[in-house]
Every structure is written in structure tokens, then in C-alpha cells.
Amino acid sequence: MIIIMHPHVTEGEIQGVELKLESLGLKAHVSRGVERTIVGAIGDERKIHKESLQALPGVEEVIRIVKPYKIVAREWHEADTVINLSGVPLGGKAIQVIGGPCSVETPAQMELSAQGVAQAGCRLMRGGAFKPRSSPYAFQGTGVEGLEMFRAAAAKYQLPIVTELMDVRMLEVFMEYQVDVIQIGTRNMQNFDLLKEVGKIHTPVVLKRGLCATVSEWLMSAEYIAAGGNHNIILCERGVRSFETAYRNMLDVSAIPFLKKETHLPVIVDPSHAGGKAWMVPALSKAALAAGADGLLIEMHPTPCDAWCDADQALTPQELSRLMAELRPLAQVLGRELTN
Numbered sequence: 001m002i003i004i005m006h007p008h009v010t011e012g013e014i015q016g017v018e019l020k021l022e023s024l025g026l027k028a029h030v031s032r033g034v035e036r037t038i039v040g041a042i043g044d045e046r047k048i049h050k051e052s053l054q055a056l057p058g059v060e061e062v063i064r065i066v067k068p069y070k071i072v073a074r075e076w077h078e079a080d081t082v083i084n085l086s087g088v089p090l091g092g093k094a095i096q097v098i099g100g101p102c103s104v105e106t107p108a109q110m111e112l113s114a115q116g117v118a119q120a121g122c123r124l125m126r127g128g129a130f131k132p133r134s135s136p137y138a139f140q141g142t143g144v145e146g147l148e149m150f151r152a153a154a155a156k157y158q159l160p161i162v163t164e165l166m167d168v169r170m171l172e173v174f175m176e177y178q179v180d181v182i183q184i185g186t187r188n189m190q191n192f193d194l195l196k197e198v199g200k201i202h203t204p205v206v207l208k209r210g211l212c213a214t215v216s217e218w219l220m221s222a223e224y225i226a227a228g229g230n231h232n233i234i235l236c237e238r239g240v241r242s243f244e245t246a247y248r249n250m251l252d253v254s255a256i257p258f259l260k261k262e263t264h265l266p267v268i269v270d271p272s273h274a275g276g277k278a279w280m281v282p283a284l285s286k287a288a289l290a291a292g293a294d295g296l297l298i299e300m301h302p303t304p305c306d307a308w309c310d311a312d313q314a315l316t317p318q319e320l321s322r323l324m325a326e327l328r329p330l331a332q333v334l335g336r337e338l339t340n
């Protein structure tokens with residue numbers, strides 16, 4: 001941390017900063033220039049509130065020099081992390097596509113969905129049994145019964161399941177149903193108590209980006225999970241809220257190469273919630289892979305117009321198969337692999 005002092009700082013004020021740093025367990029290194037005096041704080045600055053120094057007399061500005069996150073930062077772990085999702089690797093050379101409906105509806109819908117996901121060549125399946133809806137009057141998900149339907153349908157095709165956890169009280173039930181990958185949705189990206197709880201287990205977590213979250217806030221949320229001991233974290237960009245109203249969200253393609261540089265964790269993209277329209281999904285999927293994404297999370301429904309949730313953005317099983325066929329040669333050109 002670097003503390004820049006006011007131009008007319010007094011010796012007493014400089015001493016005040018030195019004493020404060022010492023009381024916080026850091027060492028001070030004072031460098032007196034012609035115009036300015038700068039105090040360098042030596043030690044682990046992550047434990048220190050910038051504000052507690054900023055408020056001291058004579059201090060003009062406090063600048064952090066290390067990143068606020070550590071475990072998830074690439075500077076602490078150079079190699080790409082590959083996560084084992086019940087036998088399916090995510091990260092590294094392989095690209096994985098997680099396909100499935102927005103929500104778990106009926107056993108028949110789940111059976112057809114699982115069949116469609118497997119036939120398209122996806123190795124993982126998604127589906128929400130607990131749905132975060134803007135309206136309390138909208139369909140809220142089929143709950144535990146939904147988990148049951150999901151497990152049964154996916155097991156038939158040996159597909160590991162990805163499903164959203166909204167309430168910490170359901171974690172035990174998720175464990176009982178052996179949920180392979182827990183999704184923490186956009187609206188819960190900063191539900192810190194929920195993050196701490198999934199940090200205590202080893203089940204892989206897909207952490208979606210908050211509606212208006214900066215990349216740094218998102219990585220801090222990942223750090224919450226990692227700090228508890230669970231390093232099996234996958235980041236999922238799903239579009240952010242913007243001034244544009246023509247489509248659901250704005251896919252932040254720039255975040256993908258940025259994250260790949262900043263963190264060793266795998267990064268996937270959800271083109272369905274980004275565009276909010278089925279016809280946009282192929283283009284956004286290709287953009288995501290070209291930008292370096294390690295996988296995709298795509299909504300598919302056996303009959304989209306009958307979907308109980310997000311009907312507009314669901315691909316048909318045939319459309320998913322077609323998209324997979326288009327993505328395979330693209331993956332190859334990019335030096336990646338999309339296999340089934």
C-alpha cells in the first residue's frame with residue numbers, strides 16, 4: 001500500500017501514519033521527495049481497511065498495490081485450473097457445453113431434455129429446481145421434487161447435473177441428491193453467507209456474475225468460496241445490465257480474456273441469459289469461444305413454446321445439436337477440443 005501525503009504535511013502527521021501502520025502490524029518506509037512525501041506500507045495489506053488510513057491527518061490518497069483476492073489470482077497459481085465435474089473435466093484444452101432447460105418441469109420434459117442434451121453431445125446437464133424469479137407470483141420451481149426428476153432423467157444418460165442453490169437451508173438436500181455442480185445465480189453472487197457455506201464443501205460451484213458486478217467484485221465472491229477451502233470454482237459470464245433495451249443483457253465479451261489473465265479458474269459463458277433470444281445463442285456462443293471461454297451454459301427445451309420459464313431463449317434439441325456441430329470445428333481452429 002502506498003500512502004501519498006499532502007504537500008504541506010507536517011512531521012507529526014507523518015509520524016502518525018508510521019505509528020498507525022505499526023499498530024496494524026505493518027512496517028513504514030518513508031520517502032521524502034522534493035514536492036511530496038510518500039509512505040510505503042510493508043506487510044499484508046489485505047487485512048487493512050484503506051479508509052482507516054485515508055482518514056488520518058495529512059493523508060491525501062491511499063493506493064493499494066496488491067489485488068484484494070489471492071487464492072483465485074493467477075499471480076499465485078499460474079497454471080489453468082481444471083475442475084473434475086464428476087468425471088468431466090472443465091478447464092484446460094477441453095471445452096464443455098452444459099445444456100438443458102431453464103427449469104425442471106415434469107418427468108417427461110426432463111427425459112426428453114436429457115435425451116436431447118446427450119444426443120447433441122453435451123456432457124453435462126443444467127436445470128433449475130429452485131428458480132429466482134422477479135415476481136413472487138411467477139413459477140418458483142418444482143423444488144425437491146424437481147431435484148428428484150432431474151436426478152432420474154440425467155442418470156439415464158450419465159450426465160452430471162448443474163442446478164441452482166438459492167437458500168443455504170437447502171444445501172443438505174443438495175448433498176443428499178448428490179448434485180454434481182452447484183450453481184450460484186446472478187442474484188446471489190454477493191450473498192456472502194451462501195458463498196461461505198459452499199466454501200465449506202468440495203462440490204464444484206458455477207458462480208454467475210451479478211447483474212451489475214464488476215469483475216473485481218465477482219472475483220472477490222469467488223475468493224469467499226475459495227477462502228473456505230473449496231477451490232472448485234467456475235466463473236460464468238451471463239451478460240450484465242446495460243442501457244440497451246433491445247436484448248436482455250449485454251454479454252461482456254471483454255471480461256473473458258481479462259478473467260483468463262487475472263485468474264486461473266475456468267470461465268464459461270451463458271449466451272441464453274445474455275441475449276435472451278434463442279436466435280442470438282449461436283452467435284454469442286461462437287463469440288464466447290473465440291474470446292477464450294472454457295465452456296458454455298445453454299438453455300434447451302424439448303418444446304420451447306411450452307417452457308414454464310425463459311421460453312424465448314431456449315433452443316430446441318435439434319438447434320442444440322446443430323450448434324454443437326458448428327462449435328466443434330471452431331474449437332479445433334482455436335486449439336481446443338469439443339468432444340462427446
Ligand code: PEP
Binds near residue numbers: 102185187
Ligand atoms: C439460470 O441459469 O437459470 C438463471 C436464473 O440464471 P441467472 O442467475 O444468470 O439469471
Ligand code: MN
Binds near residue numbers: 102310
Ligand atoms: Mn433461465
